[in-house]
Amino acid sequence: MGTIVFYLINLLRYSKASTIYSGFLSIIIFVGVSLYFKVPIVEIIPLLFAQVVILLIGYSITSKKMMMERYLPPQLIGELYKENVSLEPGGKNQKVTILFSDIRSFTTISESMSAAETVSFLNEYLSLMTDIIFSQKGTLDKFIGDGIMTIFGAPIEGKDDSLRAVNTGILMNKALKEFNIKYQNIKQPIQIGIGIHTGNVIAGNIGSDKRLDYTIIGDNVNLSSRIEGLTRHYYCPLLISDSTYSELLEIDIEKNFICREVDNVRVKGKSSVVKIYEVMPFENSDEKRVVTEKKELFERGLKLYRKKEFTRAIFEFERLKDDKLSLLYIERCIKYLDNPEEHWDAIYTMKTK
Structure with a gap:
């Protein structure tokens, strides 16, 4: 029984080598103790078979669980x-x-x-x-x-x-x-x-x-x-x-x-x-109001940008102070005002990953 406990502990620790060692040790001790007390062979074999089955099932289940717990909650x-x-x-x-x-x-x-x-x-x-x-x-x-x-x-x-x-x-x-x-x-x-x-x-x-x-x-x-x-x-x-x-x-x-x-x-x-x-x-109603206003102002400018109304879009984006995304769009609007594109589809193509 002691070696079976040791075996189960190693399963929980996920020590593969120790688990195999303690599994064999539990079988050897079981057979040794049975022979020492002169238990008839006909009684040892079914019990030994049952013990081996239990050890194999435990090892199989826990090995699979060990694999899954590497990446699953x-x-x-x-x-x-x-x-x-x-x-x-x-x-x-x-x-x-x-x-x-x-x-x-x-x-x-x-x-x-x-x-x-x-x-x-x-x-x-x-x-x-x-x-x-x-x-x-x-x-x-x-x-x-x-x-x-x-x-x-x-x-x-x-x-x-x-x-x-x-x-x-x-x-x-x-x-x-x-x-x-x-x-x-x-x-x-x-x-x-x-x-x-x-x-x-x-x-x-x-x-x-x-x-x-x-x-x-x-x-x-x-x-x-x-x-x-x-x-x-x-x-x-x-x-x-x-x-x-x-x-x-x-x-x-x-x-x-x-x-x-x-x-x-x-x-x-x-x-x-x-x-x-x-x-x-957001974490409260005040923060919700702030981010909602930010969303509405920005998307208003975005609609104007897509209509190629860049000057009006800049005005809307400038209302969002300290918003780096709006500053990015202001730079784009200025670029397109200075260098208009004839076939412009408002789709931005990334040149880098």
């Missing part, structure tokens, strides 16, 4: 077992909402740290963000240096995947403020860009026969990454695509944010156009 693992969802090799087409986040200019920030300090800093940041992702039932796909790729809607699709993705982005930016207070000694406060997009992908365990990872692939994954990259260009910390925005409109619950239209963009490497929106959160 505990509550989602419970749902997987209830619904008997398979995570075996293979994939399927699935609609998901994808979140990409990235620390802006992290290379510059890390120059002021030692290697050990950089790793410690990143680990604490990634742990903080992972807790937020799991609290919103997101699936952690991978860390890409200081970047994070997260899936909402796989392996289990939900009706509120897009909303949980947006809430995750809001909570990540909120947590970042407290994180920066703790690390006031670094070169500059860190800022993150978050891009969110909804679309169909291929989801499943992908890899070699020696290593598999649950992930998603497809054009919509690349587009999500491109939208994250647009946060730098438009000075917006949280951008979403029109497909995610449409999903949000269908979720009939009160939200703690509003979205303002930003632009129609043709991202680098893509011929299709995507409409993007900025997510502007």
Whole structure:
């Protein structure tokens, strides 16, 4: 019994070598004790068989759970077992909402740290963000240096995947403020860009026969990454695509944010156009009134801009003081006034990622 307890402890610790060792040890001790007390062989064999079966079942279940807990929150693992969802090799087409986040200019920030300090800093940041992702039932796909790729809607699709993705982005930016207070000694406060997009992908365990990872692939994954990259260009910390925005409109619950239209963009490497929106959160009625006014003023200028009424558009954008997005559009309007384009479609084509 003692070795079985040891075996179960190693399962919980996810120590594969120790688990196998303690499993064999429990069998050897069981047989040794049985022979010492001269238990008849006919009684030992059924009990030994039952013990081996229990050990194999425990190892199989916990190994699978160990793999899933690398990227899934505990509550989602419970749902997987209830619904008997398979995570075996293979994939399927699935609609998901994808979140990409990235620390802006992290290379510059890390120059002021030692290697050990950089790793410690990143680990604490990634742990903080992972807790937020799991609290919103997101699936952690991978860390890409200081970047994070997260899936909402796989392996289990939900009706509120897009909303949980947006809430995750809001909570990540909120947590970042407290994180920066703790690390006031670094070169500059860190800022993150978050891009969110909804679309169909291929989801499943992908890899070699020696290593598999649950992930998603497809054009919509690349587009999500491109939208994250647009946060730098438009000075917006949280951008979403029109497909995610449409999903949000269908979720009939009160939200703690509003979205303002930003632009129609043709991202680098893509011929299709995507409409993007900025997510502007609020915590009370006063903040809601401020961001609502900001949205209305900006979108009024945006309509004039698309009608090529650049002078009137500049007037509207100038009413938004300290809004970097409006300043960007003022620069564009001045450019188009000085150099009119004959075939202008109000679609901005990005030259960089």
